[in-house]
Amino acid sequence: MSVEDNAFLAMEALEIGALLCIEKPVTLDMLKCLWQHVAREKMGIYKEKERRMGTIEENNNMRGIEFRGEIEDEHNIIGSDNMKDKILEGKKKISEPEYQIVNNKVKRKSVHTEWTQELHGKFMDAVGQLGEGMCFPKEILKLMKVPGLTRVQVASHLQKCRKNNWQPPEGEKYQQNNVPAASLDTDPSGQNKPRRFGSMPRLMKNSFIVHQEKASEVSKSHFEEEISNYVGHETTTMAPIKNSH
């Protein structure tokens, strides 16, 4: 670290053996960036161990860690040779593992969200509050209030649930039969897709209760006009799923 933002000085340092040069002061942002690289490197070192143990425990021995130069440039960092290349391709999505700290252990952030029944429950709650025709990933996400969850993830889950293709993970089968979703359809013609926006996921046969809001409450905004327009293109036999009971 140096107060001097001097390229020549930095290059000299690198030649001597510095791994990278950072201009002072080291910002929090910088730190947030750096520790990920440290973690990656460390994880690489203990890769074998990781295979055996599943997770890596925090280890404060930092020796042996080397940066390989793929640091982003926003903070006046100067790194090794291939760094420029790395910076250039920085715009591309390089999928580097991300690490997080869960109770004092450094863990590789899991790429998949496990849709447990609990999480799915929150999802369904949100869906229930929004009601038929109002279920959008964005809104659902808001209502769910789950920290790491993204809109796209919700969208993906929603997509699956609409096709009734979701089932709880292994250890959680409250119910044992997965419903193939074939024949409980209200549409006799079979080929009629309920093509609308914001439709609720189809409820699984013995899934728990979803409390729907009074459907009457749905105001006829411009939104509803859009729907009717859009539906107009489709076969007319489709009826919205009203929660009439």
Place this chain on the structure above:
DNA sequence: CACGCAATAT
């Protein structure tokens, strides 16, 4: 832009 959907990738 957000959305939805199928196909494809991880």
Place this chain on the structure above:
DNA sequence: CATATTGCGT
């Protein structure tokens, strides 16, 4: 396998 990502039309 379950999810994530992508491509493309709306």
